[in-house]
Amino acid sequence: MHFFSFISELGNVFGAIFALHVIFLSGVICFYCVAAMINGRLEDLKNLMGSVISIIMIFHCCYNGQLLSDSAVDVGTAIYDSNWYSLSSAHKKIVLITMLRSQRVTYIKSTSYTHVSLTTFVKIMNMAWSFISLITRMYEEE
Template identity: 25%
Template sequence: MIIFALNARLLNEIVVRVVKDWEECDISDRYTMSKMAYISRRFSNVIIFSHTISVFFYATGALLKQNDDNQTDTRELIVKMELPFEVESTPIYVTVLVTQFLHQSSAAAMVGVLNSFLITLVLHACGQIDIVRQKFSEITNIERGVTEGIMKTLIVQHQRIIAFSKNIEALFSNIALIQFVSNTLVICCLGFLIVISIGVPGGSIMLVKSVFFYIVMSLEAFIYCFVGEHLSTKSEMIGDAVYESNWYELNPSQNRDVLLMIVRSQKHLTLTIGKVADLSLKQFGDIVKASASYVSVLHAMY
């Protein structure tokens, strides 16, 4: 949220670009954009729900641990913390417990919203790429007498997609870096807890707390890697669509415009981890392997 606040102007440019794309689209474009919006909505619902339900399972594990210990002098909280007052009495304990649950649920939902926002923006960019590919295929294969003005309009639209993707990269690059570092550590620690909880007395309670939390953290890392891979793959398809069209039937002036689009598409669009590495499925595999290595070391030391 701090990064969003510091980049409020950039965030505003991104939102304005999305709004203008919806205002300027025609009937054929609206179908593609509506399909992407529907996919974004489905993904957003799943992500926000999974983040919120992970808090529910974590809280359930904490309550089950308290019932399993059969202790009356201490109360198990969702988040371990020191308070300036006693929580032995039932009303105070319930108040603290509900407050912690609401806080954790809202924080988890907010993280899910930010992840959903990234997916929505990337899918919107991919939808614009599909529109450019579709229009270029139509005007070269159906309307052979395509004018130079239409070609330049597609070039301008392609440039807007590039600028939009660069704005997403500038906004989420540092966020991705923070998420990758934290997710690697969290996945490592949760994996260690899961490993040492298998086959031990009371381990099922820890599994209830940790397994779904582990899945959500892995899902969060996968989301960032997937959207980066998807955007990169989609951006390369523009050059392929242009090359596979009937460019040889155009005049030399129009062919220069075609060559310009192919050259611009060769440098595929990417999202990076703090300007260090590209977000890709390979990076997700590296996170899983690194976390597994850390778990093995911790388990050996334990």
């Protein structure tokens, strides 16, 4: 149980920092990509590489959050696949409680409403692409 409280505490401590990190990097990605699409200069290509690095940073955070969630689910599977039926009655109760707890997926949370996972990464990239499309469309109409 200490592990789950540690993950919860980790989410509380770094949640706001991760949210600000994602918001800032999403803005950087949008504006670097728009600048590269509009001007097409070599300097803008460097900026585009900066946005790729920002994408990799966000992906790294989200990927590790996904690994944590997947590992939490795998605990129940590993217990079920073990020889739990040959244990004593007291140990079977402990195994049962652990299996029930493992059915609730553990997430690292960014603030109190967003789980850090690959689904979050896809949402961030969709939002960034929507902003890029909007800004380039507005720029082309002027």
